[in-house]
Amino acid sequence: MADTCTVYILKSNMGELESWVTVDAESMYLLPSQQSNFLITINVPSNAGDHDYALFLQFKAKPKHSDYVHFDGNTQWIIVDNSAPQTPTFTVSPTSYTVFVNNWSSYDIRSASYTIYNHSSGINGIKSYTIALKKTDNTPVGSPLTKLAADNNYYTFSQLSANTGYKVSVTATDLAGNVTTKEIATSTPPAPPSSLTFSNITYISATLSWAASAGATGYNVYKKVNGQPSVLVNNSPVNGTSYTINNLEPNTSYTFF
Structure with missing residues (x-):
């Protein structure tokens, strides 16, 4: 039977983040050419400030009949984002029976660095936008619409009442789940004669x-x-x-x- 090899993940080399990390198994036995994965869970403390934290990952292996072998380390960055995004900007254009919401945009300085290298996660640190409409007495009109940041940034609320006041809100959600909302009051004009x-x-x-x-x-x-x-x-x-x-x-x- 082929000799096994014990592979270790070196938590002690993780520095200040060692206490944040839970590993499903700090070592495992592997046969030659066998592959496996360590499951790493990162538990960010609630009092961690906005910062990019370096997590250094390094492994070593101990073949059954030889000395330890150390592998090159790799640094992963943990981005902690407790800050809300910038207040969204957008325009509103009413007609007698519709309200057109257009060109919403926001930015989150903490999450933006991640979306630069991971385009599928969002744009400018923003994961999604939620667009909602309600009457002036705050009665909702229909259901809010949530669109990913990569989707088109316009929407038309239709089948509205002429000569009626409404409130349009856009909520920006960053990658960490922080939100910021802006609301604009508008009114549909009277119906054509x-x-x-x-x-x-x-x-x-x-x-x-x-x-x-x-x-x-x-x-x-x-x-x-x-x-x-x-x-x-x-x-x-x-x-x-x-x-x-x-x-x-x-x-x-x-x-x-």
Whole structure:
């Protein structure tokens, strides 16, 4: 039977981190060409400050009939991160029935060094973002959405109510689980007016009427002709629900909105 070899992990060489480390077995017997793994658990003390701690790993082997053999050591870095990320930045763009949240971003100085070399873990030290919407009375609207930092950084909340106040929040979570949240208040504008009708049509004028839109304090009327860009017709917002358009060209097709 082939001689066995005893392999040891040298906890005493780990320096100040020795007390943090638990190893499933500090030595194991191996046959020639056999492979195995040591399971190392690192228990970071709750009072450990933000710092990059060096963990020196070294092994030695004792063949059954010869002296100890030491292997080259390897240093692993333990990044302790107790600090919250920077407050997220993002933009909010409402329409009558949607709120578009765009370009959220944050940064965590402690975790960032890890994501530089481990791209799959996050970006700029941030693991994920959680986007949430609620009404002004803090009633949630739908469920929060969590996206990895590597995902696209935009989202549209849809099927909302027109002329309504909302609060949008973005929470950044770093690799250590620390979080920072920013909230922006916004309001959807009134719904576009409905039931547009024409009356009093002459060869140079027409009156456009519409149903009032809740929350609207004024209206603008635009016209398009022959595929040209739209043009604002009124000089100041219309307070009522009708407007007479003059100076039209006879025998011409117009689009009004």
